[in-house]
Amino acid sequence: MSIADLVGAILGFIFTLLVFSYIIGDNPLFRLAIHIFIGVAAGFATIMAVNNVLVPRLLIPLLDGSRAERILALVPMVLGWLLLTKISPRLSPLGNLPVAFLVGVGAAAAVGGAVTGTLFPQAYASINLFDLQSAGAIDTSLGLKLVNGVIILIGTIATLAYFHFGVSSRAQQPSQVQVWLEGLGQVGQAFIAITLGFIFAGIYSAAMVALIERLYFLVNFVKPLLLPLFPSS
Amino acid sequence: MKATFYVAIAMAIGLIVLLGYFLHLDLLANLRVVLLEWAVILSAVALLVGTANLFYVHWRKFTTTQPNGFYSAVLIISFVITLGVVGWFGPTHAYSMWIFNNIQVPIEGSLMALLTVLLAFAGVGLFRRKPNLMSIIFIGTAVLILFATGPLFGINLPGISELRAWIAQVPAVAGARGILLGVALGTIATGLRVLMGADRPYGG
Amino acid sequence: MGEIFCPMCGKSNPAESEVCQFCQARLVPLVFSPAESEPPEAIPEEMPSSIDAAPTGESDWLLGLRSDEPIPSEESLADVEAGGLEDGNLPSDETHISADDVPDWLARLPGESPQEAEAEPLSDWLKEETGETEQPPSKPVEVSDWLSHPLPDEGQVESSESESELAPGEFPSWLEAIRPVKDEPQTVSVRGTPERIESAGPLAGLSGVLPAEPDHVRPRKSPTYPLELRVSANQRIHVDLLQGLIESEGRAQPLPQRRGISSQHVLRWTIACVLWGALIWSVITGKQEAPLPAYTEETAEVNRLISQLPGEARVLLAFDYEPGLSAEMDAAATAVVDHLMLRGAYLTLVSTSPTGPILAERFIMKTQSSHHYTSGVNYVNLGYIPGGAMGLLSFVENPQRTLPYTLDTVAAWESEAHAGLPALQGVQHLNDFELLMVIVDDPDLARAWVEQVQPQLNEPDTLTSLVMVTSAQVEPVMRPYFEANPRQVHGFVFGLRGGAAYAQLTGRGELPRTYWGPYGFGLVVAALLILIGGLVLSSVSLLARSPQIKGEANQ
Numbered sequence: 001m002s003i004a005d006l007v008g009a010i011l012g013f014i015f016t017l018l019v020f021s022y023i024i025g026d027n028p029l030f031r032l033a034i035h036i037f038i039g040v041a042a043g044f045a046t047i048m049a050v051n052n053v054l055v056p057r058l059l060i061p062l063l064d065g066s067r068a069e070r071i072l073a074l075v076p077m078v079l080g081w082l083l084l085t086k087i088s089p090r091l092s093p094l095g096n097l098p099v100a101f102l103v104g105v106g107a108a109a110a111v112g113g114a115v116t117g118t119l120f121p122q123a124y125a126s127i128n129l130f131d132l133q134s135a136g137a138i139d140t141s142l143g144l145k146l147v148n149g150v151i152i153l154i155g156t157i158a159t160l161a162y163f164h165f166g167v168s169s170r171a172q173q174p175s176q177v178q179v180w181l182e183g184l185g186q187v188g189q190a191f192i193a194i195t196l197g198f199i200f201a202g203i204y205s206a207a208m209v210a211l212i213e214r215l216y217f218l219v220n221f222v223k224p225l226l227l228p229l230f231p232s233s
Numbered sequence: 234m235k236a237t238f239y240v241a242i243a244m245a246i247g248l249i250v251l252l253g254y255f256l257h258l259d260l261l262a263n264l265r266v267v268l269l270e271w272a273v274i275l276s277a278v279a280l281l282v283g284t285a286n287l288f289y290v291h292w293r294k295f296t297t298t299q300p301n302g303f304y305s306a307v308l309i310i311s312f313v314i315t316l317g318v319v320g321w322f323g324p325t326h327a328y329s330m331w332i333f334n335n336i337q338v339p340i341e342g343s344l345m346a347l348l349t350v351l352l353a354f355a356g357v358g359l360f361r362r363k364p365n366l367m368s369i370i371f372i373g374t375a376v377l378i379l380f381a382t383g384p385l386f387g388i389n390l391p392g393i394s395e396l397r398a399w400i401a402q403v404p405a406v407a408g409a410r411g412i413l414l415g416v417a418l419g420t421i422a423t424g425l426r427v428l429m430g431a432d433r434p435y436g437g
Numbered sequence: 438m439g440e441i442f443c444p445m446c447g448k449s450n451p452a453e454s455e456v457c458q459f460c461q462a463r464l465v466p467l468v469f470s471p472a473e474s475e476p477p478e479a480i481p482e483e484m485p486s487s488i489d490a491a492p493t494g495e496s497d498w499l500l501g502l503r504s505d506e507p508i509p510s511e512e513s514l515a516d517v518e519a520g521g522l523e524d525g526n527l528p529s530d531e532t533h534i535s536a537d538d539v540p541d542w543l544a545r546l547p548g549e550s551p552q553e554a555e556a557e558p559l560s561d562w563l564k565e566e567t568g569e570t571e572q573p574p575s576k577p578v579e580v581s582d583w584l585s586h587p588l589p590d591e592g593q594v595e596s597s598e599s600e601s602e603l604a605p606g607e608f609p610s611w612l613e614a615i616r617p618v619k620d621e622p623q624t625v626s627v628r629g630t631p632e633r634i635e636s637a638g639p640l641a642g643l644s645g646v647l648p649a650e651p652d653h654v655r656p657r658k659s660p661t662y663p664l665e666l667r668v669s670a671n672q673r674i675h676v677d678l679l680q681g682l683i684e685s686e687g688r689a690q691p692l693p694q695r696r697g698i699s700s701q702h703v704l705r706w707t708i709a710c711v712l713w714g715a716l717i718w719s720v721i722t723g724k725q726e727a728p729l730p731a732y733t734e735e736t737a738e739v740n741r742l743i744s745q746l747p748g749e750a751r752v753l754l755a756f757d758y759e760p761g762l763s764a765e766m767d768a769a770a771t772a773v774v775d776h777l778m779l780r781g782a783y784l785t786l787v788s789t790s791p792t793g794p795i796l797a798e799r800f801i802m803k804t805q806s807s808h809h810y811t812s813g814v815n816y817v818n819l820g821y822i823p824g825g826a827m828g829l830l831s832f833v834e835n836p837q838r839t840l841p842y843t844l845d846t847v848a849a850w851e852s853e854a855h856a857g858l859p860a861l862q863g864v865q866h867l868n869d870f871e872l873l874m875v876i877v878d879d880p881d882l883a884r885a886w887v888e889q890v891q892p893q894l895n896e897p898d899t900l901t902s903l904v905m906v907t908s909a910q911v912e913p914v915m916r917p918y919f920e921a922n923p924r925q926v927h928g929f930v931f932g933l934r935g936g937a938a939y940a941q942l943t944g945r946g947e948l949p950r951t952y953w954g955p956y957g958f959g960l961v962v963a964a965l966l967i968l969i970g971g972l973v974l975s976s977v978s979l980l981a982r983s984p985q986i987k988g989e990a991n992q
Contacts, residue, residue: 053823100240106825204348206932
């Protein structure tokens, strides 16, 4: 192990313990570690944005590109400078134009993706749950597939019903809650509880692996230091 | 007048990008590529704005001797050192990788590892209040999946894996599909509101 | 109780109402009291005295009938109707009518002097407007002076032949009396509510008059009914919490003072000691080795797709996870990427996260060093795509323009000027890759990949498959994309469990095997902690609440 690796391992060990000290309670050592982490992460993000995006996509076309490339690069350059004014509260309104540009593109990408990538395919998938031909091809029990399909369809509709909060009211009449919709929403709530419980277990599993990795690191760091004390092991 | 101009820009550009999902025309595709390229560049500039703002906030905290100014100084120092090393040598250089492997990864990994205690604490806390049916279903599912995910004291119990697989493939899929459809509908509604100018998050 | 029916909308109103509750039409005509009005001296001097001789309210047309003089011209009448009253324009050519010419039926009309009348004198056209309104019998109609008096001689009245030379007309006394003074505040009705003031026509400035166009024939916007949201008390609490969180964003919150050791601290420490102690023991002793899990259908699909790859296949590999989850993602992806490298695939690395390209380099150095893959030869690292879904869409539309260079600023793609790197030979679009593999830890990011990339792969003649290696937390949200028919994602490896199952399939991958034993042990300990701890806590709180419950029951 080189000196750099040793120093790095010591740093990693110290930082791990600093963060684990949060279990005792919020303390200055934990906050020190967090602030160092934020500084390092921000530094990496800045360099990646500059080296990997702005230099090859903006500077190089402006300096070395063809006439068409230069003209095309002028627009994002101007917009980029305008966007930088968002740092200053006084000049901030100048940055509204590039923000409007970004918002327009982002909204369109989100809408288009939701429609073509999720809404239609998943709705189609709910219908195809009862595709008996594919059940035969995969050699799955037909009855089981049908039962599962019914449960999934009911669960999907019930979950969507749970997210319906609107109640239409008529003039001079009390708002009426549709009883059947409310009941369906209760069923949907149960499905959502199952899904969220699964997600909770998933997050816990991911955290467990992180903990095991950190413990392995700590043990593997400390073990060589303690080995001289236990020559027989 | 300015507000109308911003709205017009957002709507026009958004419409061009959105139409590209459904219409396959050469002119539209070329225009779309250019607009998306500009959006990617602006996103990188937006990231720079974020980091610059972070630096500015902590610089002010440090120079105006506010409480916890010491931590701001630490942040600024680590930011500047990282900028210098990674910017000079490159992101994949040994020095940059050293900073990444020995500072960022251990700290982030440890933060994630803390969740094992905090989530277990939260799970226990659910029982403190009077539990209702939904919280029982929630914690019951979580505990069952935790038991069924890994080997139970080194033994793969028969049936428990099948039960886990059934929960994952049927009720969890039902709930998740409903959530996905709901999220998609909400995204469409919100996106269309922006594209029609009803929502103007850009200060128009 | 007495009722009045509105002449406009026909609806029933209380007897004492002056205006209709539904269409605001006047139910009771305005009563003009001579004591409150201006004295008759307000009548212009040009008004002839011969008018006084007329017995009762005689209108112009009636007077015109009696007189040889021409009746007032339409033009002059039009001037009056067009608001000439404000300027005091009155018909200038008024006729003189003698008493002998009064018809019998007119003479039989009740003979009330203008001074005694209290009500507003009504001309016939005004009477037609009021229609069938029931008049309170106690309120007599006052006859105006100019109706009761003969009209002046022609010579005594200024002629106004041209509109531009019209002298300002003069109002009859009754009209003058009831018209508001210009600077007067808005008229308030008997009930103290402000009334509608007519803005056009001969009655401009008057309040409480019947509208020229009744409300029920006016085009109105249909009423919008408010949409009420059904929000429970619990949801209201959550909404308030979220609102408070959002409002407190950006505000520096003062750190709460430490209150010493509480039961919550003790519980947290106990959980930490038990859990971490058990895991440390497991890690040190290594006594928790366990058989690897059986593979599932989605994992087997990934294995099948990779096994079917041709030699030197072009594979796009996206590293889209955070360093904090690198432990799980490395363990899940090790066996899969190892399989890819065994097949000799050329790898193109991208990421939508700023730290993704560095994580990719780290992954290859740490877990795949045995394959001796070289950057620029066996794999190429194209770097970071900013913008999230926008960046992905840009990459899908034109990968060459989105990421033209590698992380080392080397031209990556094939073009006229450059030969291009081996990993990207023959690749122009995303469809040219044989396999797309996304290593992702975030459900939203995984969904963005599916939404933006997968429709592109649905093009005809596309053989590219999309597979994902994800964190365990992503499994419930992304599984619907695998369970779909047709599949949107062709295979999944979920978390360490999936990675360990894949390692068992291929017989390779040391990292998941190392973690698998302590992982299972730790999960069981955690589940028992939650269960036992929760039961103990709920029993304690139930016991603590039971005297209160008994007290409530006794009551």
